[in-house]
Amino acid sequence: MQKLITLSLLFLSLNLTAQSFKELIRQADEFYQQEDYKASGETFTKAFALEEGNTSQYYNAACSWALAGNSDAAF
Numbered sequence: 001m002q003k004l005i006t007l008s009l010l011f012l013s014l015n016l017t018a019q020s021f022k023e024l025i026r027q028a029d030e031f032y033q034q035e036d037y038k039a040s041g042e043t044f045t046k047a048f049a050l051e052e053g054n055t056s057q058y059y060n061a062a063c064s065w066a067l068a069g070n071s072d073a074a075f
Contacts, residue, residue: 020050021047021050021051024043024044024046024047024050025044025047025053027043028040028041028043028044028047028060028061029060031043032064037065037067038064038068038070040060040061040064040068041061041065041068041070045073048061062074
């Protein structure tokens with residue numbers, strides 16, 4: 001029983017520290033507004049590794065990468 005409780009607590013703590021897709025998209029948008037385009041592009045990329053984005057999110061990511069000077073990532 002104690003092993004089950006320990007595993008449950010471990011799982012909960014991992015869940016609390018992991019960022020969700022929506023959180024990452026929000027953070028990427030914030031970086032873009034701050035004109036930190038590289039951080040924005042990197043954060044969009046992390047979000048897309050978790051979940052497929054919509055066309056607007058992919059467009060914003062491409063703009064971030066282009067403004068960061070990384071045309072390969074923009075495509």
